Amino acid sequence: MPITPFHFGPGALFKCATPENFSWAVFAFANVLIDLEPILLFILTGDPAHPWLHTAPGAIAVAIVAATAGRWPCEWLLGWWNRQLSQKQKQWLGTQVVIGNIAAWTGAFVGTASHILLDGVMHADVRPFWPFLQGNPMQGLVSIEQLQWACVLAGVLGLTLLAIMKRKS
Ligand SMILES: [Zn+2]
Incomplete structure (x- = not known):
């Protein structure tokens, strides 16, 4: 997506599903990290392409970096x-600072996997299932507006649920 923060919305829902075992911070970090690819390519070539990191092996590599160095x-x-x-x-608004192993790895892998699937809907050149599947079966499944609204609604719903959970705890 042209604006990475849209990806953060679904992350809020994942956080609600398993708060102790999912780091939203690492999830967001992984999403920013993977989008350095189109940003750097845009700076270098003028084309914000997604050739390597927005593939299954690329997403795994970025997730490993995010879960360890991130x-x-x-x-x-x-x-x-x-x-x-x-x-x-x-x-x-206070949050737990220490990120456990499981939370880091879950956040990183869910971050990059959801990222390439969502980007696959939007960008023709993303190949989320390469090398197992050529092309992009995700492209155009829903309109860009529907996709962005779904991400925003997921974020609003996730943050609301997190606030309710925080109040109860
Ligand atoms: Zn992307």
């Missing part, structure tokens, strides 16, 4: 976020 910057960012909050704000 964990420390994510924990630092979560710690920084908590320090910006007052005691009252922490009750609602």
Whole structure:
């Protein structure tokens, strides 16, 4: 997608499904990392293409980097976020800083897998199932507007559910 944050919406729903075993921070990091491909190619060639990382092996490679090297910057960012909050704000917006192994790996793999599937709907040159399947069977399954609205609604629903869960805990 041209704007990576659309991908963050479905991540909120995944976080609701299994809060202790899924890092939304690593999920977001993996989504940003994989989109360095079209950004760099746009800077270098003028074409925001998706030739390598937006494939099954590329997504696995990015997930491994995100789950290992991405964990420390994510924990630092979560710690920084908590320090910006007052005691009252922490009750609602505070988050756990330490990211466990399972949460890191789940966030990273769900991040890149969902990313190439969603991008596959939108971009003709994404090959989410390469090398097992050539081409892109995802392309045009729904319109770009429907896809973006689905991501936004997933984010709103996910954040609402997370707030309710936080209040109950
Ligand atoms: Zn992308």
